[in-house]
Amino acid sequence: MPSFFETRIEFLKGVGPQKAALINTELGLFTYADLIQHYPFRYEDRTKFHQISALNADMPYVQIKGRIRKIKTIGQMRKKRLVVTFEDGTGEIELIWFKGIEWISKKLRPGVDYVIFGKPTVYGRKINIAHPELEVLTTQNEKNSLLQPVYHTTEKLKSRYLDSKAISKMVRQVITMAENYIMETLPESLLSQFGLIEKKFALWHIHFPSNNELLKKAQFRLKFEELFYIQLRLLKLKLTRKEEFQGQVFNDSTLLTDFYKNHLPFELTQAQKRVIKEIYQDMKSGKQMNRLLQGDVGSGKTIVAFICMLLVVGKGGQASMMAPTEILADQHYEGLKEYADKLNIGIARLKGSTKVKERRLIHEGLLNGSIQILVGTHALIEDIVQFQNLGLAIIDEQHRFGVAQRAKLWGKNREVHPHVLVMTATPIPRTLAMTLYGDLDVSTIDELPKGRKPIETHHQYESKRLQVFGFMKEQIAAGRQIYIVYPLIEESSKMDLKDLMDGYESISRAFPDNHVSIVHGKMKAQDKDFEMQRFVRHETQIMVATTVIEVGVNVPNASVMVIENAERFGLAQLHQLRGRVGRGAEQSYCILMTDYKLSKEARTRLDTMVRTNNGFEIADMDLRLRGPGDLTGTQQSGVLDLLIADISKDQQILQTARNAAQDILEADSNLEKAENQNILRHINSLKKSVVNWGRIS
Numbered sequence: 001m002p003s004f005f006e007t008r009i010e011f012l013k014g015v016g017p018q019k020a021a022l023i024n025t026e027l028g029l030f031t032y033a034d035l036i037q038h039y040p041f042r043y044e045d046r047t048k049f050h051q052i053s054a055l056n057a058d059m060p061y062v063q064i065k066g067r068i069r070k071i072k073t074i075g076q077m078r079k080k081r082l083v084v085t086f087e088d089g090t091g092e093i094e095l096i097w098f099k100g101i102e103w104i105s106k107k108l109r110p111g112v113d114y115v116i117f118g119k120p121t122v123y124g125r126k127i128n129i130a131h132p133e134l135e136v137l138t139t140q141n142e143k144n145s146l147l148q149p150v151y152h153t154t155e156k157l158k159s160r161y162l163d164s165k166a167i168s169k170m171v172r173q174v175i176t177m178a179e180n181y182i183m184e185t186l187p188e189s190l191l192s193q194f195g196l197i198e199k200k201f202a203l204w205h206i207h208f209p210s211n212n213e214l215l216k217k218a219q220f221r222l223k224f225e226e227l228f229y230i231q232l233r234l235l236k237l238k239l240t241r242k243e244e245f246q247g248q249v250f251n252d253s254t255l256l257t258d259f260y261k262n263h264l265p266f267e268l269t270q271a272q273k274r275v276i277k278e279i280y281q282d283m284k285s286g287k288q289m290n291r292l293l294q295g296d297v298g299s300g301k302t303i304v305a306f307i308c309m310l311l312v313v314g315k316g317g318q319a320s321m322m323a324p325t326e327i328l329a330d331q332h333y334e335g336l337k338e339y340a341d342k343l344n345i346g347i348a349r350l351k352g353s354t355k356v357k358e359r360r361l362i363h364e365g366l367l368n369g370s371i372q373i374l375v376g377t378h379a380l381i382e383d384i385v386q387f388q389n390l391g392l393a394i395i396d397e398q399h400r401f402g403v404a405q406r407a408k409l410w411g412k413n414r415e416v417h418p419h420v421l422v423m424t425a426t427p428i429p430r431t432l433a434m435t436l437y438g439d440l441d442v443s444t445i446d447e448l449p450k451g452r453k454p455i456e457t458h459h460q461y462e463s464k465r466l467q468v469f470g471f472m473k474e475q476i477a478a479g480r481q482i483y484i485v486y487p488l489i490e491e492s493s494k495m496d497l498k499d500l501m502d503g504y505e506s507i508s509r510a511f512p513d514n515h516v517s518i519v520h521g522k523m524k525a526q527d528k529d530f531e532m533q534r535f536v537r538h539e540t541q542i543m544v545a546t547t548v549i550e551v552g553v554n555v556p557n558a559s560v561m562v563i564e565n566a567e568r569f570g571l572a573q574l575h576q577l578r579g580r581v582g583r584g585a586e587q588s589y590c591i592l593m594t595d596y597k598l599s600k601e602a603r604t605r606l607d608t609m610v611r612t613n614n615g616f617e618i619a620d621m622d623l624r625l626r627g628p629g630d631l632t633g634t635q636q637s638g639v640l641d642l643l644i645a646d647i648s649k650d651q652q653i654l655q656t657a658r659n660a661a662q663d664i665l666e667a668d669s670n671l672e673k674a675e676n677q678n679i680l681r682h683i684n685s686l687k688k689s690v691v692n693w694g695r696i697s
């Protein structure tokens, strides 16, 4: 026998198999539980009646009461419409129907008091309401104190009379019956600590709030619960790993000291030192490290990565570093090789394009331990790549890799999982990081190396192009190099490629005395590399490119970043691109080129870029503008499929819920205490429906 909540909605009075099937496919609702969790997406205020004389077209939905004075049908055939003159003593208004005319006009009775609900608009010079809702005034709706729930539905459902109202009726039916089945899912202690209303009460008032205050309380309670259980799962996962997974102990810093003393090219920032200490603590703890290292572009994550590798190599272990593109892998390899050579450490590079013969040597070297550091692209997670003793796996720019790839790296050492360090330069707002990487420990480099001059950012319109070119010429004359970036070339987009090529040509013409490189996603890796290297060696002064240069590329002498059609880029991407300059001692510039015509949102993005260089501030704005669903890397994660909470708006609740979950696990890591029985029971019921929960036990 299915439990009450698993009952299929076709058994509801007035629903039946046909309607149920339609609701299944259109809304994905199958059971009573689904219906109860189909929360309204907004509420209509039916608490007050407006006067007709006070209506204007800027008002949202309004409610009025009055009587019908006149009914007439105007026009022929498809232009036919029903026009009802409606009055309330302060004035009159026209109610208009284009569809269902027969049916409506039969229902209408002059002289009877009606309640009308709809959106006022202007037509001609008159205010009217098209297709309003209309009900006979009764004592019940007269003193209507309810906020009416509005539910998502579809055109197809509406055409079968399954509109928001009908869904509301179904919900009311289920939730009335559910009264005795709804169990409290949070412990008493949390309810009283945070002033949360009971689950049963919350579910009722999320659908049928008697007033605004109760609605707020219901929302708070349900959001808290949702976020609490996500955080509990993540924190439990982290805890379980810490208890279960041993890590190799790397507690020898001799090699590190040698490097510090004799080869470190600059003094580390305080933030770099702090982060290295945090990582060192993990590596000598005997537990497996799973840590996220975040730091804005140019904050110096690479050297931190190398230093951590030294801890491992110094005790006979091996380390790997995986980058999302070949260009980036090359750059890491070349940078790290310089240090590694000085310390007599064996280092190799593995990419998709690495020749078979060389590959074989690498595989051998990894197995016999002569290669201690391996740098590469995702080629290095292929099964054939085996290590003698992988102690540390580093992933650069995590958002380009999936969780599955992270897991694959774990398997590279069968004896003891390698420590894992995930690096990202895409600043993630704290709350989002808590959810996306909530099972990782987090280290943050929140300081740039000394002597960096903040990048100056300007927004210029097309009409200023000549001046921009003039400025570029000055910079080149002063010995600097310049990037010019065009929007991404999609696989299919011939337009973008043309834009880029036209741009390349006009730049070549405008700068006849200079050499210009070009790099885009459609080029062969080899050609890309060749062009990139010319720019690195300063054989070319200008690099025309698409966003392939977005991550990681490091040419300190490049001091100007010009971004064409800047309105087509997202904030995170603009910030990444800007991070390509400002890496040397010179003053750097970022110039955002656009048309005059800009959407409001695009303007906000550009203004934000001009106003601040702070990656975290930019990430916060990005989250606010786009919502979490669109942020890079969040799409496949699933953690953001929330029923009611919104990570961009409910940051405070999230933090509170996470702290609460932390406290509970600290006091009772296996949830064995009597007071936590509600939690355990709820997790067990979730386990049935949510796959992820399986990992907790």
Ligand code: ADP
Pocket (backbone or CB within 6 Å): 266, 267, 268, 269, 272, 295, 296, 297, 298, 299, 300, 301, 302, 303, 425, 449, 450, 552, 554, 556, 583
């Ligand atoms: P990211 O964090 O974006 O990966 P990188 O590791 O590429 O940054 O470092 C950016 C540049 O800053 C590199 O040229 C690097 O050598 C330099 N750098 C890193 N740390 C310091 C420091 N403490 N002082 C001076 N320069 C540094």
Ligand code: MG
Pocket (backbone or CB within 6 Å): 301, 302, 396, 425, 552
């Ligand atoms: Mg980097």
